[in-house]
Amino acid sequence: MPRLTPLALPAYVVAVTHLGGRAAFALGDGSVHLGHAADDVRAVQVHDGGILAAVAAPDGKSLITAGDDGRVMATDAEGATQLLFEKKGKWIDQLACGPQGAVAFASGRMAWVRLADGQVVEFPHEKAVGGVAFLPKGLRLATATVDKAILHWVTAKGAPAELGWKGAHTGITVSPDGRFLVTTMQEMALHGWRIEDGKHMRMTGYPAKVKSVSWSPKGRWLATAGANAAILWPFSAKDGPMGKPPLQLGPYPKLATQVACHPTEEVVAIGYQDGMVLAVRFGDQAEVAMRHPSGEPVSALAWSPDGMTLAIGTESGAAGLVDIGAA
Amino acid sequence: MSSATASATAPIPVTVLTGYLGAGKTTLLNRILTEDHGKKYAVIVNEFGEVGIDNDLVVDTDEEVFEMNNGCICCTVRGDLIRIIEGLMKRKGSFDGILIETTGLADPAPVAQTFFMDDDVRARTRLDAIVTVVDALNLASRLDDAPEAEDQVAFADVILLNKVDLVTPEQLARVRSDIRAINPYARVIETERCKVELGEILDKGAFDLTRILSVDPDFLVDDHHHHNEDVRSISLKAGDLDPEKFFDFVNRETQAQGPNILRLKGILAFKDDPDRYVVQGVHMIVEGDHQRPWRADEPRESRLVFIGRDLDWAGLRTGFEACRIAA
Missing domain, CATH: 3.40.50.300 (P-loop containing nucleotide triphosphate hydrolases)
Structure with a gap:
């Protein structure tokens, strides 16, 4: 097993990312912990309350967090924080970073985009916003809501495009090439659309709700949690995964709760309900244990940009860094 | 554990x-x-x-x-x-x-x-x-x-x-x-x-139903109603029940009258089953589970309560009676 440096953090790990050689853990108690070794962890209290969502900025220089204090914050590798947005009394629980320094977030029926210059654009919805994402080009916001996904123009004029499918859509992701939009649903299923013509893709058969998805390099596969293995849908063909069986990697008695595709190799890290973490290669399905079961569900996984370190977080705060370069 | x-x-x-x-x-x-x-x-x-x-x-x-x-x-x-x-x-x-x-x-x-x-x-x-x-x-x-x-x-x-x-x-x-x-x-x-x-x-x-069902509503029976209320309740009692007939009865009634059934609760004694079986439901959703063994000092009595609007009270009683095990 590659070398694991355990870190004991004080609360639920909501998300983890890497900032300039350090892992940044966003916790349920509102703090961000920056660390690269067990004896070198720095805590910064970023939110007055809990963190509900966290993502890395595309430039890799800051961690963006949203909290139940109604704030969206940016934290850099040195622990310096910046307030990006505040709406008192609102729980901001959806968050995404986009091109040109734009950040999208949502609370209840309202989504916002904050542009790099600080200007904020509002996107009111008729029903709750279940997720936000950006298209890779052109500054377009994608939102998931009840019975549909919507593509909004952020700065350009133009009517939003609606992609309908009955049901509550609780999360959203866009393929790296911008061709496909996929939502996670209240039902145990994903729904996808080919954006150019709205063609539907149904991805079903999960025993639990899908709460973690990750695109493999070049968007060839979409890895998903929510089953007793990672389920990977093929997206390299023109019409996406339709009519093709998914890959099932890392079959295990417990539910997969988190997935994270390696940044350059066809390898996926899979975190399970009992704390086990495996790294599995797509081609020959070879498995390497990254962390042994500890009882607590894995709640966050992230590879470093160079693909040499895997950061792991769990619901109890037990966390760790795995150096895959160490023999 | x-x-x-x-x-x-x-x-x-x-x-x-x-x-x-x-x-x-x-x-x-x-x-x-x-x-x-x-x-x-x-x-x-x-x-x-x-x-x-x-x-x-x-x-x-x-x-x-x-x-x-x-x-x-x-x-x-x-x-x-x-x-x-x-x-x-x-x-x-x-x-x-x-x-x-x-x-x-x-x-x-x-x-x-x-x-x-x-x-x-x-x-x-x-x-x-x-x-x-x-x-x-x-x-x-x-x-x-x-x-x-x-x-x-x-x-x-x-x-x-x-x-x-x-x-x-x-x-x-x-x-x-x-x-x-x-x-x-x-x-x-x-x-x-x-x-x-x-x-x-x-x-x-x-x-949890135990207390609710320990209330004996019979002494509360009161024909002197001040309102033309359409929401009423019925309490059904029996000894041991045939589980197959009972589930058939509950499924049939909740399918037929589900929208009008507000609450349904019961503690049941199934033939040859040492455990109390508890059921509860709202509209068409019913769930049940074994709770604990019947104690030696308590009578094996099945009780089922429906609260609802304009229910077929007589039909519920007849249907429930038909699930009894002949003495």
């Missing part, structure tokens, strides 16, 4: 607070939030302005009811609750229980059904009780003009009959009998200005 693990995974008790506008719900909520009772509650409210309490665990939400995609029109859930409870789980340990306040006009069914239908909510929380605040002065007219008021009484495990100091003994007797005609199984606590020992309504496990 160690005790630490057990407490980390113990389901969090949830109390639902309903009541018509002006009945005293906000007074009760403010008391729970301000009084020193040694417990901390996360509170989900729909009318934020009314709660004048600065508490970082008060969440303002818009009721977001949607149908589940399972072809059942009465399977509605509260999407906002699913999302907020998921967020609260990231702050596990910082509160002891969750209180959900519904708006005065709310139908309690989607709230209750959320706790049956959503696997994540089910796994992490336990519906402790539905507490309905009614006021002695105005309940009679509310029952006449608002079906929601009737539903709220029908759904309750505990009814706080408030403002008893504002009515005559005759009026009070009449209100009591109105409540019992709709729901003889709820525990009724009479109060002035919601002065009640909070331990009487919080974390009582009232939704």
Whole structure:
């Protein structure tokens, strides 16, 4: 097993990312912990309350967090924080970073985009916003809501495009090439659309709700949690995964709760309900244990940009860094 | 399992607070939030302005009811609750229980059904009780003009009959009998200005059926109804039942009369089964499980209660009787 440096953090790990050689853990108690070794962890209290969502900025220089204090914050590798947005009394629980320094977030029926210059654009919805994402080009916001996904123009004029499918859509992701939009649903299923013509893709058969998805390099596969293995849908063909069986990697008695595709190799890290973490290669399905079961569900996984370190977080705060370069 | 693990995974008790506008719900909520009772509650409210309490665990939400995609029109859930409870789980340990306040006009069914239908909510929380605040002065007219008021009484495990100091003994007797005609199984606590020992309504496990079904409603039978109320209840009793016939009966009746069945609860003795079997349901959703072995000192008696609107009472009785094991 590659070398694991355990870190004991004080609360639920909501998300983890890497900032300039350090892992940044966003916790349920509102703090961000920056660390690269067990004896070198720095805590910064970023939110007055809990963190509900966290993502890395595309430039890799800051961690963006949203909290139940109604704030969206940016934290850099040195622990310096910046307030990006505040709406008192609102729980901001959806968050995404986009091109040109734009950040999208949502609370209840309202989504916002904050542009790099600080200007904020509002996107009111008729029903709750279940997720936000950006298209890779052109500054377009994608939102998931009840019975549909919507593509909004952020700065350009133009009517939003609606992609309908009955049901509550609780999360959203866009393929790296911008061709496909996929939502996670209240039902145990994903729904996808080919954006150019709205063609539907149904991805079903999960025993639990899908709460973690990750695109493999070049968007060839979409890895998903929510089953007793990672389920990977093929997206390299023109019409996406339709009519093709998914890959099932890392079959295990417990539910997969988190997935994270390696940044350059066809390898996926899979975190399970009992704390086990495996790294599995797509081609020959070879498995390497990254962390042994500890009882607590894995709640966050992230590879470093160079693909040499895997950061792991769990619901109890037990966390760790795995150096895959160490023999 | 160690005790630490057990407490980390113990389901969090949830109390639902309903009541018509002006009945005293906000007074009760403010008391729970301000009084020193040694417990901390996360509170989900729909009318934020009314709660004048600065508490970082008060969440303002818009009721977001949607149908589940399972072809059942009465399977509605509260999407906002699913999302907020998921967020609260990231702050596990910082509160002891969750209180959900519904708006005065709310139908309690989607709230209750959320706790049956959503696997994540089910796994992490336990519906402790539905507490309905009614006021002695105005309940009679509310029952006449608002079906929601009737539903709220029908759904309750505990009814706080408030403002008893504002009515005559005759009026009070009449209100009591109105409540019992709709729901003889709820525990009724009479109060002035919601002065009640909070331990009487919080974390009582009232939704768990044992106490409800230990109430013998027969002595409450009262043909002297003051309202043309259409919500009534029926309590059915028998000895051992044939499980196959019983499940057939329950499935048949909930399919046929589901939209009109508000609550269904039962403790059952199945032939050759040493365990008590408990069932409960809302509309078409029914769930059941073995609870514990029948004790030697308790009679093996099956009891089933339906509370509903315009139900086929005679058909329910005949259908239930047919599940008996011939003596």
